[in-house]
Amino acid sequence: MVKQSTKKGSKPLVEVSNLNFAYGKNKILSDISFAVEPNCFVAVLGINGTGKSTLIKCLNKINRIKEGEVRILEQPIEDLPINELAKKVAYVPQNVSTSFPIDVYDVILLGRRPYLTWNVGESDRKIVAKVIEKLKLEEFAFRKFHTLSGGEQQKVMIAKAIAQQPQVYLFDEPTSSLDLFSQYDILSQIKGLVSDESNACSAIVAMHDINLASKFADKILIIHDCKIYCYDKPSSALNISTISEVYGVDAEILTNEESDSPIINVLRPKKEE
Amino acid sequence: MWRIDEVFDSTTEESVDLGKRVEQRSKRQSLYIYGLILSTGLLAIFSMGLGSSKSLSFSKIIMIMLGLETPTDIQETILLNIRLPRVLMAIFAGAALATAGTLMQGSLGNPLVSPLTLGVASGASLGAALAIILGFSVLELPVLDNHIYSVMMDIVPNTLIVINTFIFSLIVVFIVIKLGELRGVSAESYILVGIAITFINGAIVESLVYFATPQQLAQLTHWSFGSVRRPDLTTVLFVGFVLTLLYPRLIKYSWDLNTLAIGGDDFAISTGVDPGLLRRKILVISAFATSIIIAFTGLIGFVGLAAPHIARLIVGNDYRRLVPSSALIGALLVLIADTIGGTLFAPVVLPVGIMLSIIGGPFFLYLLLSKRSGTHG
Numbered sequence: 177m178v179k180q181s182t183k184k185g186s187k188p189l190v191e192v193s194n195l196n197f198a199y200g201k202n203k204i205l206s207d208i209s210f211a212v213e214p215n216c217f218v219a220v221l222g223i224n225g226t227g228k229s230t231l232i233k234c235l236n237k238i239n240r241i242k243e244g245e246v247r248i249l250e251q252p253i254e255d256l257p258i259n260e261l262a263k264k265v266a267y268v269p270q271n272v273s274t275s276f277p278i279d280v281y282d283v284i285l286l287g288r289r290p291y292l293t294w295n296v297g298e299s300d301r302k303i304v305a306k307v308i309e310k311l312k313l314e315e316f317a318f319r320k321f322h323t324l325s326g327g328e329q330q331k332v333m334i335a336k337a338i339a340q341q342p343q344v345y346l347f348d349e350p351t352s353s354l355d356l357f358s359q360y361d362i363l364s365q366i367k368g369l370v371s372d373e374s375n376a377c378s379a380i381v382a383m384h385d386i387n388l389a390s391k392f393a394d395k396i397l398i399i400h401d402c403k404i405y406c407y408d409k410p411s412s413a414l415n416i417s418t419i420s421e422v423y424g425v426d427a428e429i430l431t432n433e434e435s436d437s438p439i440i441n442v443l444r445p446k447k448e449e
Numbered sequence: 450m451w452r453i454d455e456v457f458d459s460t461t462e463e464s465v466d467l468g469k470r471v472e473q474r475s476k477r478q479s480l481y482i483y484g485l486i487l488s489t490g491l492l493a494i495f496s497m498g499l500g501s502s503k504s505l506s507f508s509k510i511i512m513i514m515l516g517l518e519t520p521t522d523i524q525e526t527i528l529l530n531i532r533l534p535r536v537l538m539a540i541f542a543g544a545a546l547a548t549a550g551t552l553m554q555g556s557l558g559n560p561l562v563s564p565l566t567l568g569v570a571s572g573a574s575l576g577a578a579l580a581i582i583l584g585f586s587v588l589e590l591p592v593l594d595n596h597i598y599s600v601m602m603d604i605v606p607n608t609l610i611v612i613n614t615f616i617f618s619l620i621v622v623f624i625v626i627k628l629g630e631l632r633g634v635s636a637e638s639y640i641l642v643g644i645a646i647t648f649i650n651g652a653i654v655e656s657l658v659y660f661a662t663p664q665q666l667a668q669l670t671h672w673s674f675g676s677v678r679r680p681d682l683t684t685v686l687f688v689g690f691v692l693t694l695l696y697p698r699l700i701k702y703s704w705d706l707n708t709l710a711i712g713g714d715d716f717a718i719s720t721g722v723d724p725g726l727l728r729r730k731i732l733v734i735s736a737f738a739t740s741i742i743i744a745f746t747g748l749i750g751f752v753g754l755a756a757p758h759i760a761r762l763i764v765g766n767d768y769r770r771l772v773p774s775s776a777l778i779g780a781l782l783v784l785i786a787d788t789i790g791g792t793l794f795a796p797v798v799l800p801v802g803i804m805l806s807i808i809g810g811p812f813f814l815y816l817l818l819s820k821r822s823g824t825h826g
Contacts, residue, residue, distance in 0.1 A: 238715045262721030269716055276710040276766050281471065283711055289704050290721035305467045317467060318474065321711070340720070 186214050187250060189344050189378050190235065195244030197227070197234055204230045206402040208244070212344075212395075214376035217367055219383045219393035223423060226399045228382035229270070232346045235380065236265045248344060262290040266337035267346040271353060272329060277320040280332050284308060287339025307335045311365065327358030334365055345369065345379040352384055359385075363392045370394075386423075390414055390437045398422055414438045420446055478770050481763055485777035492781065493540065496788045497532045534685040538677040539787045539801070540780040541689050542742045542749060547756030547779025548699055549735035551772055554757055555706035556731040557636040558713070563754035564739040567643040567732060570750065571650035572621025573743045576613035577672050578657045582665045607679070610672060615744035621646060622736035626729065635714075639732065675749035675802030677787050688741060695738055702731060703768035710766065751805045752779050755813045762816055782809055 188211040195208040204227040212218055220228045233239040235246055237253055246253045248264050256264070266287070284307060288300040308317055311331055316324060321332060330350055337345055347366065351359040370379045383389045389396055389410070396413040398405040400422045406413050415438075419427045424446045430439040494514070498507030512518040513528070520528065549564035557566075625643045632638035658666065680688070705722045714724040743749070759782075760775035783801060786808055790799035 233715065236719055238718050258718055258723050259721035262719060265719070267715070267719030269712060269719075272712045272716060274711050278707070278711060278766050279474075281467075282707065282767055286704075286708050286711065286720055289708055292704060301468065301471065308467060314467065318470060336720075346719075 186376070188213055189249060189376070190380065191245075191247040191250075192235070193245050193247075195231075195234060195241060195246065197230060197239060197241060197243075199230075203402055205234070205399070208399075208404055210397060210404060210407050212378050212380060214343075214378055215370055215373060215394075216378045217370045217392060217394045218378065218380045218397055219389035219395070220380060220397045220399065221383060221386060221389055221422075222399035222405075227402065228399060229348050231399065232267070232348050232380060232382050235344070235346055236261060236267050238267070259290050262340060262342075264342055265344045265346060266340040266342035268330070268333045268337050268348065268350055270348045270350075271326065272321075272333060274322050277322055279318050280313065280321050280324070281308070281317045283321050283332055284313075284335045284339050287336040287341075290340065303341070304339055307338050311335045311338075327354045327362070330354065330358070330362055331365070334362065338369070343377045345377065345381075347379060347381040349382050349384060351388065359388060363388060367392050386414065386419070386440050390439065391432070391435065410437050414440060478764050478767075482770065482774055482777065485774060485781065489540065489777055489781050489784065492784050492788070493536050496536050496539075496784055497528065499788060499792055500527070500532055530682060534680060534682045535678050535787065536784065537682075537685045537689060538680055538746065539783040541685065541692055542677055542746050543752050543756065543779035543781065543783030544776040545692050545738045545742050545779075546749060546753040547760070547775045547782075548696070548772060549739045550753030550779075551757040551760065551768070551775045552699060552702060552706065552731045553735050555710055555768060556702075556728045557639060558709065559636060559640060560758070561754075562640065563750060564735055565748075565750050565753065566640060567625045567736060568621045568646040568650065569618045569736055569739045569743065570748055571647040571654075572618035573614040573740070573748065574654050574673065575621070575650045576615070576617025577610050577747075578654045578669055579617070580610045580613040581669050581672070582657045582661045611744045615740050618740040618743060619736065621650060622732070622740070626732050626736075630729070636728065639728070672747050673802075674800035675743075675747040675805075676798075676800045677746055677749075677783065678798065678801075679747075680745045684745060688745060691741060692738060695734060699731075699734060699738075700769075700772050702727065703772055706768040707766075710768070747800075747802065749783070749802045749805065751802075751809050751813075752782050755809050756782055758813065759816060 190212040192211070193209045195205055196203075197205040197208075208231065220231060222228050230239060234241050235248075235253070237258060241254075248256070248261070253261055281304070284304050285296065285300070287307075288296065288303065292300065308314060311334065313332065313335055316328060316332065321329065324332065334350075345366065350362050350366070354362065366379050366381065369375075370377055381389075381393070383393075393410055395407060396410050397407045398413065398418065405422060406418065414429065416427060416429055419425060419429075419440055419442075423442075426443045426446055428441050428443060430441055431437075432439050494510060495507055498510045509518065509524075510528075513520050513524075546564050550562070553564060553566065554560055554562045625639065625646050628642045628646075629639035632642065658669065661669065705717070705727050708717045708720045708722045709724055709727065712720075717724045717727075739753070756779035757771070757775045760771055760778050763778075764770045764774045782805065786804035787801040789808060790801055790804035793799060
């Protein structure tokens with residue numbers, strides 16, 4: 177069952193209106209508008225270079241927007257200092273290539289950075305301890321971050337994001353370099369975070385794998401030719417014509433008996449006419 | 450699913466265990482810092498006991514410090530006016546340069562950076578060369594400490610050189626920072642602009658040297674050997690006072706540097722740190738601290754590069770501990786270099802800048818190579 181997360185009366189966590197973005201003269205995003213309700217897993221799809229990552233980075237001031245507006249909890253992000261924004265929005269980059277040997281524990285502790293001046297308080301330590309316990313990172317806690325595998329690092333980054341206690345999680349291709357187990361592990365963690373009704377948070381996840389998106393996401397946002405091609409639940413968003421038009425492949429759609437989510441079976445590259 | 454709020458009422462066995470391990474770890478790391486403070490203190494006292502005056506031995510110093518023996522007037526003069534300023538200046542210079550190096554390596558994300566990378570040294574050389582060779586100074590000073598002596602010897606007074614080097618190194622760093630910003634506030638733009646400006650300044654200094662008289666040349670060369678034995682006690686205390694004011698500001702950036710070190714600019718922004726602003730602040734404060742030291746000591750370069758790395762090998766990369774540790778190691782290095790330089794060919798004193806590179810260089814190499822695959826890294 178696809179969970180209907182749109183609760184009546186609940187205010188959107190993220191509202192993007194008429195967002196345009198370009199790197200120099202190279203236009204990436206054009207007239208992007210969408211809203212994300214609480215407890216929603218939004219998968220952002222599109223072919224390479226369509227601006228999935230660019231969009232994610234526009235939502236937390238990594239990319240400074242010049243046209244359009246992004247509101248987080250009804251506040252325009254331009255009005256929020258970076259430190260305040262970090263209490264509301266957490267970002268997990270695609271991969272963190274660090275040469276700095278630092279304990280995993282300290283990486284997770286950085287999630288408390290927006291709340292700290294100098295001293296780490298008792299509550300900060302407790303929060304970190306709890307996150308470590310819940311993500312089962314105990315055995316890594318005092319290993320050096322850069323010695324972990326890609327999947328383990330990604331999990332530590334998620335732990336850091338959780339310690340930040342945000343309401344919006346941004347993920348930039350969290351599973352792109354992971355093995356099958358880690359892919360499902362990470363996405364289940366994200367799904368678990370957003371589907372907790374008592375905690376009004378949502379995740380916006382740039383992804384490559386359509387089938388993983390279909391399985392885990394509540395809504396799919398497809399970017400094509402700089403614009404939003406569609407923004408809908410997986411069973412409506414993912415159909416043969418969409419796949420053909422956006423990805424340029426012929427495919428058949430199967431249905432996952434268990435979850436009712438579509439499974440895309442790619443048959444061949446689309447023939448040129 | 451679980452909620453983060455539950456945190457406060459649950460203490461499972463694992464979290465207790467984790468808490469213990471965190472505590473143990475921070476105790477272990479504090480231990481290093483206490484050890485460093487102790488060694489610096491001991492070495493400082495030991496170094497106070499060394500000098501051309503044989504009447505003031507190590508044991509005598511201890512007796513005097515403990516109040517068991519009253520020093521004679523001459524002994525007091527030697528201690529207060531020669532040895533104390535020397536030892537204190539070594540500590541301040543080492544600490545300031547090492548701290549500046551650590552912060553700059555962190556904020557620019559580059560292990561090869563030292564406090565001199567941004568052109569501080571080239572600015573200082575330019576200031577010194579202008580003062581010594583052209584007699585040009587930014588300030589007109591009516592009466593100078595050793596004015597008559599200077600005129601007789603055709604030597605530019607020291608105060609003039611100090612002020613000139615300080616102001617010129619600051620000017621150069623500000624030019625570098627401004628030009629770096631024009632190119633975007635990325636780490637590499639600062640480094641590249643710094644290198645370019647260093648070459649330009651170097652060319653100007655060499656042109657000046659070409660026209661210099663032998664005396665001027667000698668004085669410039671003498672200046673460029675860093676030494677902690679130039680400033681008097683008042684000056685040293687003044688430098689110490691300024692650095693004490695700066696230090697809390699510097700150490701405050703530890704969290705932000707940790708963030709930057711792990712994930713770069715994007716990660717820093719998403720953790721609430723503005724990397725451009727952080728870089729600018731750190732560069733300005735580091736440049737100020739470096740300029741103040743170099744103005745009084747001449748060029749001491751190596752400690753700003755090596756001390757941060759040695760500290761990393763010992764306490765790891767958490768800037769909250771790295772910054773104080775590397776300050777202490779810097780102080781220790783300069784103190785060792787000055788002490789050895791003062792005793793090796795006594796009464797000839799080898800300048801601390803040279804000694805640092807002679808002793809520190811191989812030691813630094815040894816550490817880097819031996820710990821290459823170690824866990825401390």
